[in-house]
C-alpha cells in the first residue's frame with residue numbers, strides 16, 4: 001500500500017497520527033543541571049555581547065522548487081541527484097550573511113576564505129557593539145586555521 005492510500009483510509013476513519021519528538025535522554029537530575037548550566041552560560045557570557053551570530057551548513061538536493069538555476073532544475077534521470085552545500089550565518093537582530101553555495105564539501109580553508117572572511121565578516125561589521133559568534137560543532141569550524149581566524 002502506498003502511504004497516501006493509508007493516509008486516505010486514516011482520514012476517512014477519523015484517525016490522526018503524531019510523530020514522536022526527539023529529546024535528549026536525560027534523567028531528572030541531568031535535566032536540572034542542563035537548565036542551570038544554560039542559565040549560568042547566559043548570565044556570564046551571552047549578556048556581554050550586543051548580538052549573537054550563528055552559522056550552519058546543510059546539504060540539499062536540487063529540485064524544481066526554490067531559487068535554483070534552470071540548469072539544475074531539469075536533471076530528470078539522475079539516479080543520484082546533485083547535492084549542494086549551503087552555508088549561511090544569521091544573527092539575533094536578523095541580519096543574514098550572503099549564502100555560500102557549493103557542490104563540494106567544506107573544509108577549514110574553504111570555511112575561512114568563503115564563509116568567515118567573505119560572508120561572516122561583513123555581517124559582523126554591520127553591528128556597532130561586539131557580537132558573539134557561536135559556530136556549531138562541525139569539524140571544519142575547529143581546525144587550526146579556523147580557530148586562528
Ligand SMILES: [Zn+2]
Pocket residue numbers: 051052091092093094095127
Ligand atoms: Zn545582529
